[in-house]
Amino acid sequence: MKTETNSVREGRRGWRRAYYNSFMKKTNDWKVRALVFDLDGTLIDSKQDLVNSVNATLREMNREALPTDLVASYVGSGAPVLIRRALGGNPSEEELKRALAFFLVHYEEHKLDETRLYPGVAETLAELRSSPMSVLTNKPVKISVKILEGLGVARYFRSIYGGNSFETKKPDPAGAKQVLSELDVAPKEAAMVGDSEVDVQTARNAGMRSVIVNFGFGTHDRAAHPADVYVNRFDELLGLVDGRE
Numbered sequence: 001m002k003t004e005t006n007s008v009r010e011g012r013r014g015w016r017r018a019y020y021n022s023f024m025k026k027t028n029d030w031k032v033r034a035l036v037f038d039l040d041g042t043l044i045d046s047k048q049d050l051v052n053s054v055n056a057t058l059r060e061m062n063r064e065a066l067p068t069d070l071v072a073s074y075v076g077s078g079a080p081v082l083i084r085r086a087l088g089g090n091p092s093e094e095e096l097k098r099a100l101a102f103f104l105v106h107y108e109e110h111k112l113d114e115t116r117l118y119p120g121v122a123e124t125l126a127e128l129r130s131s132p133m134s135v136l137t138n139k140p141v142k143i144s145v146k147i148l149e150g151l152g153v154a155r156y157f158r159s160i161y162g163g164n165s166f167e168t169k170k171p172d173p174a175g176a177k178q179v180l181s182e183l184d185v186a187p188k189e190a191a192m193v194g195d196s197e198v199d200v201q202t203a204r205n206a207g208m209r210s211v212i213v214n215f216g217f218g219t220h221d222r223a224a225h226p227a228d229v230y231v232n233r234f235d236e237l238l239g240l241v242d243g244r245e
Contacts, residue, residue, distance in 0.1 A: 030228075031242040032209055034185040035128070036176060037157075038194035039137035039144055040075055041216030043121055044151065047072050048114040053107040054086050060102050061095065063087065072217045076196045077170075078138040078163040079104060104140070111143055112150050118215060120234035125156040131241050132183040132190075136175050138163035138198070158183060171201035176208065191240060194218065197225040211240065 040046045051072060055065040066086060074085040083100045084091070091099070125133070134157050137144050141162025148154035159182060166175045180190055187207035192199055195216020203210035204225075212220065212227040213234065231237065 030209065031240055032189055032191045033242050034132035034134075034180070034183050034190040035237065035241065036179055036190060036192050036208070037133065037135050038170075038192070038196070038199050038218075039135055039139055039147075041195035041218045042193060042199075042213055043117065043135070043153070044115055044147060045118055045217075046111075046115040046147070047075075047217050049107070049110055049112070050075055050082075052113070053103055053110055054082065056106050057083065057099050057103040058086060061087065061099050069217075073219050076138065076198045076218045079140060104143075108143060111147055115147060115151075117151050117153065118213075118234055122151075122153055124235045124237055125153055127235075127238055128241060129156050132158055132185055134158050134179045134183060135160040136170065136179055136192075136202075137161070138169045141165050171198050171205055173202060173206035176202055176206035180206070180208075189242075191228075193237065196220050200225040200227050203227075211237070 037043055040050070047068070051068045054071045054074075058065055071086060074082050080096070080100055083103055084096060087095065087099060135144065135148065139162050141160065141164055144162045145154060145160050148157070148160060154160065159179060161175055161179065163169045166172075166178065168174050170176070176192065177187075180187055183190070188209070191209035191211045192203035192206070193211045193213065194200070194202075195213050196218025197220045198218070200210045200212065200220070202208075209229075210227040211229045211231060214230055214232050229240065
């Protein structure tokens with residue numbers, strides 16, 4: 001038993017060394033001046049509040065509640081898409097409109113019931129406060145601002161844009177390009193930090209670097225949409241920003 005335990009421990013150490021070496025090689029290849037963040041699954045763990053509001057909406061529409069992970073897999077493309085996916089089938093436009101309206105009201109009231117910053121987010125943002133940073137999410141902008149204010153980190157961002165801030169949503173690059181223009185940063189000098197393939201596609205479409213956090217809940221086909229770097233901890237972003245060690 002002792003030999004097996006030592007073997008397992010050594011295997012874990014080897015994996016950690018390999019991951020560290022791989023991560024350092026990638027981060028030494030390039031660094032960026034600015035970071036553009038997704039919100040849900042990246043800065044905040046909003047999974048349960050979103051699931052609760054979606055299922056409350058389904059009950060209001062006389063539908064059965066859905067499993068937590070299934071609802072979470074629908075997050076990332078904005079509230080209208082989230083509700084359409086949750087309703088399933090071919091709901092009428094009137095049903096969609098009524099369901100979306102209920103969801104937005106319910107979520108507004110319960111947006112901070114369970115939602116929290118992921119570990120290390122507040123500390124890392126504080127360390128990076130002199131670097132240009134913005135938020136670009138497909139979540140409605142007003143509720144995004146309120147959540148970030150409620151969690152005490154809105155002050156770290158030069159701008160906060162949501163899914164209704166522009167004519168198109170991520171992965172269309174329009175929002176990202178507007179953010180980069182305001183930050184006065186070239187695309188190759190910035191990274192999009194997210195948790196889903198939508199964020200990778202946004203980065204690619206805008207000419208930015210792509211960083212994916214491994215702790216989020218967004219849908220991500222990594223073979224089809226590989227990121228430049230994957231991080232296990234939020235504070236690993238410190239090594240990606242130019243001028244930091």
